[in-house]
Amino acid sequence: MTSVRATGRLRAWLGGTPHWVTFLVLAVALVASALVSAAVGQLGVTLTDVVGTLLAGAGIDTAWAPADDITAQALWQIRFPRVAMSILVGTALALGGAAMQAVFGNPLAEPGVVGVSSGAALGAATVIVTGATVGVLGTAAAAFVGGVLTTILVYVMARANGRTEVVTLLLTGIAVQAFAGAGLAFAVFSSNTSAREQIVFWQLGSLNGARWTEVALVAVLTLAGLAALLGWARQFDLLALGERTAGHLGVRVERLRALSIVVIAVLTAGAVAFAGIIAFVGLVVPHLMRLLLGPSHRGLLVASALGGGVLLCVADIAARTLVTGADLPIGMLTSLIGGPFFFYLLRRARSSQGGWA
Amino acid sequence: MTALEARSVSYAAPGGAILVDDVTLTAPYGHLLALLGPNGAGKSTLLGLLSGDLTPSRGSIDLDGRPLRAWRAPDLARRRAVLTQANAMAFSFRVHEVVKMGRHPWAATSTDEDDARHVDAALAAMDVAHLRDRVFPSLSGGEKARVSLARVLAQDTPVVMLDEPTAALDLRHQEDVMTTARALADAGRAVVVVVHDLALAAAHADSIAVMSRARLVAHGSPAEVVTPELVEDVYGIAVHVVEGPEGAPLVVPKRGRD
Numbered sequence: 001m002t003s004v005r006a007t008g009r010l011r012a013w014l015g016g017t018p019h020w021v022t023f024l025v026l027a028v029a030l031v032a033s034a035l036v037s038a039a040v041g042q043l044g045v046t047l048t049d050v051v052g053t054l055l056a057g058a059g060i061d062t063a064w065a066p067a068d069d070i071t072a073q074a075l076w077q078i079r080f081p082r083v084a085m086s087i088l089v090g091t092a093l094a095l096g097g098a099a100m101q102a103v104f105g106n107p108l109a110e111p112g113v114v115g116v117s118s119g120a121a122l123g124a125a126t127v128i129v130t131g132a133t134v135g136v137l138g139t140a141a142a143a144f145v146g147g148v149l150t151t152i153l154v155y156v157m158a159r160a161n162g163r164t165e166v167v168t169l170l171l172t173g174i175a176v177q178a179f180a181g182a183g184l185a186f187a188v189f190s191s192n193t194s195a196r197e198q199i200v201f202w203q204l205g206s207l208n209g210a211r212w213t214e215v216a217l218v219a220v221l222t223l224a225g226l227a228a229l230l231g232w233a234r235q236f237d238l239l240a241l242g243e244r245t246a247g248h249l250g251v252r253v254e255r256l257r258a259l260s261i262v263v264i265a266v267l268t269a270g271a272v273a274f275a276g277i278i279a280f281v282g283l284v285v286p287h288l289m290r291l292l293l294g295p296s297h298r299g300l301l302v303a304s305a306l307g308g309g310v311l312l313c314v315a316d317i318a319a320r321t322l323v324t325g326a327d328l329p330i331g332m333l334t335s336l337i338g339g340p341f342f343f344y345l346l347r348r349a350r351s352s353q354g355g356w357a
Numbered sequence: 358m359t360a361l362e363a364r365s366v367s368y369a370a371p372g373g374a375i376l377v378d379d380v381t382l383t384a385p386y387g388h389l390l391a392l393l394g395p396n397g398a399g400k401s402t403l404l405g406l407l408s409g410d411l412t413p414s415r416g417s418i419d420l421d422g423r424p425l426r427a428w429r430a431p432d433l434a435r436r437r438a439v440l441t442q443a444n445a446m447a448f449s450f451r452v453h454e455v456v457k458m459g460r461h462p463w464a465a466t467s468t469d470e471d472d473a474r475h476v477d478a479a480l481a482a483m484d485v486a487h488l489r490d491r492v493f494p495s496l497s498g499g500e501k502a503r504v505s506l507a508r509v510l511a512q513d514t515p516v517v518m519l520d521e522p523t524a525a526l527d528l529r530h531q532e533d534v535m536t537t538a539r540a541l542a543d544a545g546r547a548v549v550v551v552v553h554d555l556a557l558a559a560a561h562a563d564s565i566a567v568m569s570r571a572r573l574v575a576h577g578s579p580a581e582v583v584t585p586e587l588v589e590d591v592y593g594i595a596v597h598v599v600e601g602p603e604g605a606p607l608v609v610p611k612r613g614r615d
Contacts, residue, residue: 105447238458240447244410248441249512250434250462295448 019299022292026306033313034087038079041320045071045079085210085218085274086316086330087309090281092222092271094308096264097282098289098301099229102236103260104169105243107290110283111151111268114173114261117279118180119150120272125187125199139202140214140273147269148262150176155261205276205331207316214274221270226305228263232256233297240295278331280338281308287342358386359422360516360547361407366416368406376402378571379416384549386515389542391558392551394568395592400551401442403568404520407549408439420516434462437516438509442524444501446493452504453489456480459511479510482537484530498525506534510541517541519550523557535561559583560605567591583608 038050045066052064053072066072096111103109111117123146124139154176158169188196229236235256238246243253268282289303312330315337319328361384368377377399384390384407392400405411406418409425418425420436428436438459446455456479460472467475480486483503488496493504502525509517519538523531531554539561542548552558558565559579566576569591575582583606588596595611 105445107448234461234464237450237454238461240450241455241458242441242443242445242447244441244443245439245445247410247430248408248434248437248439249458250431252430290448295450296454 019293019303022289022299022303023306026303026310029310030087030306030313033310033317034083037083037086037313037317038075040317041079045075050075050079081210081212081215082207082316083313084215086207086312088215088218088222089207089271089275089278090285090308090310090312090315091305092218092225092267092308093278093281094285094304094311095222095225095229095301096268096271098286098297098304099236099260099264099267100282101286102239102297103257103264105239107287108283109170110280111264112277112279112282113170115150115154115176115180116147116265116268117272117277118177118184119153120144120147120269121203121277122146122150122180122183122187124202124273125184128195128198128202129187129191137214143202143273144269147272148265150180151261151265151269155258201329202276203331204329205278205334206327206329207275207319208327210274218270218274221266225263225267226301229260229301230298232260233301236297237295276329276331278312279335280342281311281334284338284342285311359383360386360420361549362419362422363403363407364417364419366403366406366413366418368402368411369414375571377406377413380568380573381416382566382573382576384516384547386547387542387545388563389538389548389550389561391562391565392549392568393553393555393558393565398568398591399571400568401520404439404518404549404551408437408518409433410439431462434512434514436514437518438512438514440506440509440519440522442520444498444505446501449492449494451489452485452491452493452496453480455493455504456489456507456511459508459513462512462514475511475513479507482510483507484533499527499530502526503530503534506537510537515545516547517549519548521551521553523552523554531557555583555588555608556601556605559608560601560603579606 035047035050039045039047048064049066049071052062052066053075055062056065056072057076093111096116097109100109100111100114101107120143124143126146127139127142154169154172157176158172184199188199191199235246235251238249238251239253239256241249247253271278285307286300286304289300289307293299293303312334315330315333319330319333322328322333361382363380363382366377366380367375369375380403382403392403394400402411406413409428412426420428420433450458453476456476457472459479460467460475463472477486480489483506485500485503485507488500488504493501496504502522506519506522509519517538522534522538526534535550535552535557538548538550542563550558550562562579564577565579565582567574567582567587574591575587583598585596585598588594588598588608597609597611598606599609601607
């Protein structure tokens with residue numbers, strides 16, 4: 001009985017029956033794509049091996065568990081962290097996008113627009129160029145710091161008279177990105193061949209070589225971000241009325257916006273730091289979910305979190321299988337498919353609902 | 358009892374232009390105050406000051422005897438509702454969702470049934486119940502204005518401020534809106550309405566305040582304020598003021614061939 005009531009309450013909280021179906025489908029898709037992602041590749045592992053290894057890890061012995069330890073170890077050390085990272089990065093990017101669109105009241109906003117990616121790239125490039133022997137974690141830390149600092153810098157510079165005009169914010173983002181681009185160009189120009197290659201490949205984005213410590217870090221950032229954003233979901237809805245009206249309804253707009261920017265910066269910079277620049281996930285996943293569920297942010301945030309995970313997990317499968325023997329840059333893939341798809345979405349929405357703006 | 362009290366309030370825009378100059382005005386409960394004046398006279402700025410959006414450069418504003426600045430945003434949202442001129446909507450929310458947003462300030466105390474009751478009543482009062490499942494951005498200008506007003510009604514506050522609620526409306530809905538504002542005042546609320554139509558204001562308001570070039574030039578009952586001299590002085594156009602069939606004055610521009 002209590003479980004029925006709890007489910008009912010959860011349903012009401014998320015906003016109606018159709019949402020329920022969407023969440024279920026997304027969750028099933030997430031599990032399925034994660035299992036497939038763990039099985040495909042050069043290793044020659046079957047789906048049953050994956051399930052068996054997972055169950056064995058949970059202490060349940062089944063006939064599916066792979067006979068040799070090497071397969072299990074390879075899965076645990078290489079595949080599983082990579083799959084987990086792809087899902088977490090997708091979730092973080094999609095959440096960052098959904099939140100940024102809410103905060104700006106503009107469905108075309110994206111963390112990249114405000115300079116998170118550029119700042120992160122500059123941070124990573126700086127560390128790579130100086131040749132500091134800090135390893136992958138050090139580069140990621142530099143990227144993270146670069147991304148968060150850039151976002152906060154843009155936000156502070158765009159403030160005037162205690163408020164932030166959306167247009168000013170976006171334009172400041174463009175200016176800061178140009179500056180970061182110049183810094184990046186200088187870094188590439190002044191570095192030696194191997195550092196140059198490292199910078200370029202870092203920017204292309206890859207999930208190769210993800211480790212459990214990194215996965216744990218991103219997981220903590222992503223879950224904390226999700227919790228914070230869900231707490232603000234109702235206020236995000238009100239922001240759609242414009243900041244003045246949201247203020248009249250009791251939302252402390254400036255405070256909400258400043259806190260959200262920090263969360264968005266942490267989510268995006270955390271993802272970019274370990275996976276490189278993966279564009280468009282933050283733009284299209286929330287759009288798709290909005291088309292499916294409507295604009296209410298509680299459902300939208302949950303669906304975007306799931307959908308982002310599915311998208312990047314599937315993109316990672318494609319990155320590893322499209323060209324035999326090659327691990328394609330995942331950032332390139334998402335943009336390649338995402339760009340035209342986004343065009344299609346724009347045109348469709350324009351003809352059916354008179355556009356988003 | 359006084360809801361809002363502005364004492365010698367001035368407001369200078371960041372560029373230095375004085376948009377409101379030394380205005381003293383009170384809005385009591387149970388009273389419909391109409392704010393009139395030509396375009397650019399400072400009506401909306403004054404309303405922005407009274408609602409707390411803008412901070413006066415000089416003077417002070419009290420709400421319920423407490424300085425407006427001392428109110429926390431969530432408390433303020435349970436005391437006063439504001440309809441702005443902009444009916445912006447960033448995403449495709451449906452009409453009933455938009456009206457329900459007006460219930461947000463009461464989220465902690467109100468029940469779902471209460472919220473639904475207020476939303477339904479507001480939809481009915483603004484004659485938009487038939488639009489409840491429509492997507493807000495797809496509505497016409499007048500429909501958007503009425504839905505926004507329904508949102509303000511759903512907020513259920515003792516003080517209500519409306520900035521040109523009749524601007525985009527046809528004759529019947531103009532009358533509906535002013536009748537609703539009148540009913541709110543009769544129910545004991547303090548209502549401040551910015552309107553352009555002198556006759557509409559005169560027919561429904563308890564008092565009319567007229568702004569001209571950032572200053573308050575007249576404040577009194579409709580009969581005291583709506584005179585040919587004042588209208589000519591403020592609007593720069595010669596008018597007849599005639600007694601309408603129901604007693605309220607009508608204002609007609611002089612169009613005679615002379």
